[in-house]
Amino acid sequence: MARICILGAGSWGTALAVLLVGNGHTVTLWSHREEEVLAMQRTSANESKLPGVVLPREIRYSSQLKEAVKNQDLLVFAVPSKATRETAKKIKDLIPEDQKIVSVSKGIEEGTLYSQTQILEDVLKGALTAALSGPSHAEEVVRRIPTLVVAASKSHDLALLTQELFMNANFRVYISPDLLGVEIGGSLKNVIALAAGMSDGLGYGDNTKAALITRGIKEITRLAVAMGAKEDTLAGLSGIGDLIVTCQSMHSRNRMAGYYIGQGDSAQEAMDKVKMVVEGVYSARAARALGQRYGVDLPIIEQVNRVLFEQMDVRKAVLELMGREKKAELDHCSW
Numbered sequence: 001m002a003r004i005c006i007l008g009a010g011s012w013g014t015a016l017a018v019l020l021v022g023n024g025h026t027v028t029l030w031s032h033r034e035e036e037v038l039a040m041q042r043t044s045a046n047e048s049k050l051p052g053v054v055l056p057r058e059i060r061y062s063s064q065l066k067e068a069v070k071n072q073d074l075l076v077f078a079v080p081s082k083a084t085r086e087t088a089k090k091i092k093d094l095i096p097e098d099q100k101i102v103s104v105s106k107g108i109e110e111g112t113l114y115s116q117t118q119i120l121e122d123v124l125k126g127a128l129t130a131a132l133s134g135p136s137h138a139e140e141v142v143r144r145i146p147t148l149v150v151a152a153s154k155s156h157d158l159a160l161l162t163q164e165l166f167m168n169a170n171f172r173v174y175i176s177p178d179l180l181g182v183e184i185g186g187s188l189k190n191v192i193a194l195a196a197g198m199s200d201g202l203g204y205g206d207n208t209k210a211a212l213i214t215r216g217i218k219e220i221t222r223l224a225v226a227m228g229a230k231e232d233t234l235a236g237l238s239g240i241g242d243l244i245v246t247c248q249s250m251h252s253r254n255r256m257a258g259y260y261i262g263q264g265d266s267a268q269e270a271m272d273k274v275k276m277v278v279e280g281v282y283s284a285r286a287a288r289a290l291g292q293r294y295g296v297d298l299p300i301i302e303q304v305n306r307v308l309f310e311q312m313d314v315r316k317a318v319l320e321l322m323g324r325e326k327k328a329e330l331d332h333c334s335w
C-alpha cells in the first residue's frame, strides 16, 4: 500500500481521496484553505464540492504543504489548472528530485502553451510525471459508478504504478505512452463543451450537438497529431470519451457556461453564474494559439474564441460555421 498526497480538495481531489483510501492507501488531502480542512475534519464531508457524500474517516487532511508532501510515494495534482504552476513552485524545495507525480487536472497554460505535466516538469526538474484522464465526473466516481480512464506517462513503470494504485472494481484504468495526446484531449474537450453548451442555450437539438462532437474531435485530433500525438488516443477515453461526457453532462461546468452564453449572457456573466473555474475559457485561447503555432485549422475553437473574447454574437458564430466553403469530410480524400 502506498502513501499518497492529493493536492487540491475540490470535487475531483476529494473524490479521488475517497477512491484511493478505499483501495487501501494512506491518503492525505491538502487544501490551500485552512477553513476547508477544518470543515472536512469536523463534518466528514466536503459539502460545497460533493454534497451528500460522507468522507471515510481514514482520509487525513492538511493545509500545511510541508507536512502534507513529506515522504509520499506519490503526489496527485488536482488543483485547478491555472494554479498548477504556483503550487508546483511552492513544493519545489519540499520534495525529492525524482518525486512521482500524477496530474489529474485539465488545461493548457496560456503563454507557454504547456500541458499540465509539462508545467510540472518545467518547475520540478527531474520529477516523474503521468496524467490520469478520461470521462470521469467526480460526482459519479465517488458513488462507485463504473468509470474507465487512461493513465499516460512517458515512463512505462509510472503508468503501471498509476494503474495499480487507482484501479478497482468500479474504476478501470488503461495505460498509454501517449502523454501528450491524453493531455491535449482532456484539455481541449472543454472548449468544444462550451460550444455544445452554447448550442443548448440557443435551443438547438441533438443534430447540432452530435455535429459539434464529431467535428470537434476532428479539430482536436488534427491539432494533437500535428503536435506529435497519436491519432488513436483521440479516438479513446481521453479524446472522444471525455468529449462525449463533457458535451452531454449536467455536471459539466463548461457546457453550463456555454449554455448561459447561448441564452444571451456575456462570458463573464456566465462564469459568475457557474461560480466555479471554467477551464475551457482559458484553454480556448491557448488552443487558438496552438492552432496558429502548428498551422492547423480549428474552426469551432476559433468561433468559441470570438464569442468569448471578441463579443461576437453566438448566432453569427453559428451562421459563419455553417457557411464555410464547401468541403470534403475527410482531410485527405481522393476518388
Ligand SMILES: NC(=O)c1ccc[n+]([C@@H]2O[C@H](COP(=O)([O-])OP(=O)(O)OC[C@H]3O[C@@H](n4cnc5c(N)ncnc54)[C@H](O)[C@@H]3O)[C@@H](O)[C@H]2O)c1
Residues within 6 Å of the ligand: 008, 009, 010, 011, 012, 013, 014, 031, 032, 033, 036, 049, 078, 079, 080, 081, 083, 086, 087, 104, 105, 106, 107, 136, 137, 138, 139, 276, 277, 279
Ligand atoms: N470535477 C471533476 O469531475 C473532474 C474530473 C476530472 C478532472 N477534473 C479536473 O480536476 C481539476 C480540479 O477540478 P475540481 O472539479 O476538483 O475543481 P473544484 O472547482 O471542485 O475545486 C477546486 C479546488 O481548488 C482549490 N484551489 C483554487 N485555487 C487554488 C490555488 N491557487 N491553489 C491551490 N488550490 C486552489 C479550491 O480551494 C477548490 O477546493 C481541474 O483541472 C478539472 O478539470 C475534474
